Amino acid sequence: KNQVEQSPQSLIILEGKNCTLQCNYTVSPFSNLRWYKQDTGRGPVSLTIMTFSENTKSNGRYTATLDADTKQSSLHITASQLSDSASYICVVSPDSNYQLIWGAGTKLIIKP
Amino acid sequence: EAEVAQSPRYKITEKSQAVAFWCDPISGHATLYWYRQILGQGPELLVQFQDESVVDDSQLPKDRFSAERLKGVDSTLKIQPAELGDSAMYLCASSLDRGSYNEQFFGPGTRLTVL
Numbered sequence: 001k002n003q004v005e006q007s008p009q010s011l012i013i014l015e016g017k018n019c020t021l022q023c024n025y026t027v028s029p030f031s032n033l034r035w036y037k038q039d040t041g042r043g044p045v046s047l048t049i050m051t052f053s054e055n056t057k058s059n060g061r062y063t064a065t066l067d068a069d070t071k072q073s074s075l076h077i078t079a080s081q082l083s084d085s086a087s088y089i090c091v092v093s094p095d096s097n098y099q100l101i102w103g104a105g106t107k108l109i110i111k112p
Numbered sequence: 113e114a115e116v117a118q119s120p121r122y123k124i125t126e127k128s129q130a131v132a133f134w135c136d137p138i139s140g141h142a143t144l145y146w147y148r149q150i151l152g153q154g155p156e157l158l159v160q161f162q163d164e165s166v167v168d169d170s171q172l173p174k175d176r177f178s179a180e181r182l183k184g185v186d187s188t189l190k191i192q193p194a195e196l197g198d199s200a201m202y203l204c205a206s207s208l209d210r211g212s213y214n215e216q217f218f219g220p221g222t223r224l225t226v227l
Binding site: 004031032034041042043044045046049089091093095099100102103104105 | 116152153154155156157168201203205212213215216218219220221223
């Protein structure tokens with residue numbers, strides 16, 4: 001069964017610190033993986049997308065990595081800011097035309 | 113910057129009543145999606161349109177939910193009758209075309225509470 005699992009479920013860190021969020025998937029075949037940021041009460045916004053051949057992609061202070069062999073991805077946030085408080089959702093596509101498989105997300109809280 | 117518009121932002125209704133949500137996608141986007149998101153979970157696709165045609169409604173509870181995109185532009189999602197378990201955020205998204213490489217742009221959502 002195609003599944004996307006994210007850890008931790010929630011995370012609290014102090015402003016200015018770094019953190020890493022994990023995504024493990026059992027989706028097969030694999031086309032691409034995308035990380036979304038979702039502020040409370042808002043729709044998700046795409047941060048990065050990676051295909052099978054890419055193992056890292058950056059967007060400002062956000063860096064996503066992908067290991068297609070172990071079927072793992074991570075999202076690293078550098079020098080966190082209060083505005084980084086949000087849910088971060090990992091989404092995997094088995095095929096370029098296929099329905100997306102969404103993870104449940106990691107809720108990140110940045111404290112001053 | 114172009115955005116996906118949704119209304120209303122919040123809706124409170126009693127069970128067995130009918131509710132309707134409206135979505136206006138980004139101009140020129142051929143693909144429109146309706147998602148349901150329960151608190152603490154990822155979005156679940158309800159229906160996907162390509163222009164005015166439904167291309168995936170496999171997860172849409174068709175006994176009570178209906179969706180249309182008559183002119184291939186804006187769209188309406190209806191629930192009749194609403195049940196307590198329908199309380200959730202309903203998100204609309206649009207993309208330039210089909211395919212997971214095309215980024216989906218989401219609206220702010222409609223928060224539905226069924227009493």
